[in-house]
Amino acid sequence: MNKIAKYLNQHIIGNVFDSPQILEAYATDNSPLKIMPQMVVIPENTSDVCKTVKFVNQLSNKSVYIPITVRGSGLDKTGADLSDGIVMSTEHMNKILEIDDRSRLVRVQAGVTLGQLNSALALYGLTVPILANPRDTIGSLISNFTTDSAAGKYNGIYYYIDQLEAVLSNGDTLQTTRIARPHLSHKTGLTSFEGQIYREIDKLINDNSNLINDLGNRSTIDASGYQMVTQIIRDVTKSFDLLPVFYAAQGTLGVITEIILRCEVFQPEVSHFVAAFESVGAARDFIQDIMPLIPQELNLYDARMFKDAVEHGKDPALFAPKFYKGYFVWAGFDDGPRKSAKKMKKCLSLLPHNAAAVMETDENTTDFKRLKSAIRSYINEDIRGERTPIMDDFYVPSDKLANFLTDLKVMEETYNQELPVYGSFSTSNYSVRPDIQLGTVEGRQFVLKFIHDFNSLVREHGGSITGGAPEGRTKALATNDNMSDDEINLYSEVKRIFDPNGIFNPDVKLGANEKDVVGHMRTTYLNKVLE
Numbered sequence: 001m002n003k004i005a006k007y008l009n010q011h012i013i014g015n016v017f018d019s020p021q022i023l024e025a026y027a028t029d030n031s032p033l034k035i036m037p038q039m040v041v042i043p044e045n046t047s048d049v050c051k052t053v054k055f056v057n058q059l060s061n062k063s064v065y066i067p068i069t070v071r072g073s074g075l076d077k078t079g080a081d082l083s084d085g086i087v088m089s090t091e092h093m094n095k096i097l098e099i100d101d102r103s104r105l106v107r108v109q110a111g112v113t114l115g116q117l118n119s120a121l122a123l124y125g126l127t128v129p130i131l132a133n134p135r136d137t138i139g140s141l142i143s144n145f146t147t148d149s150a151a152g153k154y155n156g157i158y159y160y161i162d163q164l165e166a167v168l169s170n171g172d173t174l175q176t177t178r179i180a181r182p183h184l185s186h187k188t189g190l191t192s193f194e195g196q197i198y199r200e201i202d203k204l205i206n207d208n209s210n211l212i213n214d215l216g217n218r219s220t221i222d223a224s225g226y227q228m229v230t231q232i233i234r235d236v237t238k239s240f241d242l243l244p245v246f247y248a249a250q251g252t253l254g255v256i257t258e259i260i261l262r263c264e265v266f267q268p269e270v271s272h273f274v275a276a277f278e279s280v281g282a283a284r285d286f287i288q289d290i291m292p293l294i295p296q297e298l299n300l301y302d303a304r305m306f307k308d309a310v311e312h313g314k315d316p317a318l319f320a321p322k323f324y325k326g327y328f329v330w331a332g333f334d335d336g337p338r339k340s341a342k343k344m345k346k347c348l349s350l351l352p353h354n355a356a357a358v359m360e361t362d363e364n365t366t367d368f369k370r371l372k373s374a375i376r377s378y379i380n381e382d383i384r385g386e387r388t389p390i391m392d393d394f395y396v397p398s399d400k401l402a403n404f405l406t407d408l409k410v411m412e413e414t415y416n417q418e419l420p421v422y423g424s425f426s427t428s429n430y431s432v433r434p435d436i437q438l439g440t441v442e443g444r445q446f447v448l449k450f451i452h453d454f455n456s457l458v459r460e461h462g463g464s465i466t467g468g469a470p471e472g473r474t475k476a477l478a479t480n481d482n483m484s485d486d487e488i489n490l491y492s493e494v495k496r497i498f499d500p501n502g503i504f505n506p507d508v509k510l511g512a513n514e515k516d517v518v519g520h521m522r523t524t525y526l527n528k529v530l531e
């Protein structure tokens with residue numbers, strides 16, 4: 001075992017590993033990259049995190065650089081949870097510390113997963129209404145600012161985080177809290193690193209007020225950079241809270257260790273409704289008609305994806321094959337059985353003549369499961385190459401979607417493959433899964449070219465490739481070029497203020513570079529985690 005790993009092992013309750021077999025297990029995520037860490041640290045508590053970060057920071061003061069990347073469940077699709085230094089896994093920081101059902105607040109360690117949290121809350125009749133992968137950790141939902149498919153109705157993770165605790169780059173802890181302007185001096189007057197952060201961020205915001213206003217007023221949804229710096233000061237009250245800047249920061253500013261979340265009263269079961277349309281225009285008009293019914297989720301699928309699922313023996317069951325060339329709309333209603341049934345009947349009444357639709361009942365619920373299973377088959381199964389998630393969760397505004405899809409056809413011709421779009425209409429976040437031969441040089445070149453071309457196409461239609469999650473390593477190759485010099489300077493300052501020695505995840509976001517990405521491209525995507 002290397003000296004640093006041994007030293008850390010002696011000082012923390014958790015574990016430090018450096019054996020090749022263990023490192024291998026933390027070298028990949030859901031991106032097309034593979035990066036071998038030097039060590040894997042598995043802290044048990046905040047104190048372990050503080051000790052590790054403090055030690056690494058002291059080493060960097062002596063010019064020994066070992067970057068730290070925090071990792072939750074390792075599902076990231078942009079390589080943002082990989083490191084050639086230390087991977088710090090929150091898998092043992094998975095305790096639900098307190099549930100206060102009266103005030104509907106819950107305090108958790110950052111490695112608690114969404115599924116684990118909601119199972120525990122259900123016993124109290126509560127939930128955090130985020131419709132994302134149940135394996136996503138709460139720390140990463142903040143760090144990746146994940147836009148879930150129920151965010152159109154329930155506003156997403158941003159709405160449910162009350163406070164967090166983070167370990168700063170010198171090993172101190174910070175508890176976020178909203179501070180009324182007259183009391184800000186309690187923080188800016190501190191002689192600690194925390195005080196320095198408050199002072200410098202306050203000054204940065206004041207010095208860049210015009211730019212921050214412009215960024216805050218942008219209509220595009222875009223999680224790249226540190227755009228949430230615009231939300232530290234609230235317009236009306238002028239109160240100050242550092243919490244927003246941790247959204248979409250991807251572990252580059254600090255290690256989130258504990259979180260207090262707000263909960264909602266538990267929702268009853270969801271009933272589904274599916275409709276098939278010949279064109280995207282017809283699907284979009286229908287969706288706009290049913291939006292006032294406030295579905296829990298409202299998804300759109302290019303039905304070409306079902307052709308591939310059928311090739312794998314899947315039976316989308318609800319519709320005849322003649323519909324596998326148009327668009328499917330999938331809506332979920334969580335208003336209780338009677339009200340949901342009423343809303344679905346209303347959906348049926350709004351359907352145009354040349355469309356088909358089915359609402360979920362006790363009798364056909366298996367067919368609905370079959371349809372979901374066909375979608376899952378398309379997303380995960382490889383046919384002509386490896387179906388790698390290099391372009392998940394891009395944002396295109398609803399009014400530009402039809403034109404965007406027309407122009408995407410041109411890209412399909414250029415790349416000589418179909419690119420069926422699927423995703424959430426209510427949040428305007430969609431994905432495409434190109435087939436890639438990662439084992440060939442051309443395949444790996446494809447990844448870089450595709451990201452750049454797709455970025456240009458999406459931007460032409462008022463969107464961003466980082467709508468539902470930030471840029472990490474791979475998408476940053478395009479998004480960093482989208483930013484103005486002023487924007488880059490602002491974000492570089494945010495990073496410098498929080499992490500002057502650059503120990504936290506230095507190769508993602510602004511620090512991403514083509515050499516690093518190309519050098520770590522996998523030649524196979526075989527050990528991907530299924531979605």
Ligand SMILES: Cc1cc2nc3c(=O)[nH]c(=O)nc-3n(C[C@H](O)[C@H](O)[C@H](O)COP(=O)(O)OP(=O)(O)OC[C@H]3O[C@@H](n4cnc5c(N)ncnc54)[C@H](O)[C@@H]3O)c2cc1C
Nearest residue numbers: 072073074075076080132133137139140143144251256469
């Ligand atoms: C392009 C893209 C598309 C996505 N699409 C979907 C989707 O369709 N559905 C869905 O549910 N999710 C989606 N996600 C989100 C992703 O699955 C989750 O946001 C999250 O990354 C997975 O959780 P995890 O615990 O595996 O996080 P990880 O992959 O382990 O980490 C994700 C990021 O969070 C940071 N991080 C993790 N924990 C902490 C912490 N405690 N403190 C500080 N930083 C931390 C990591 O350093 C890393 O940068 C998408 C993400 C990306 C990048």
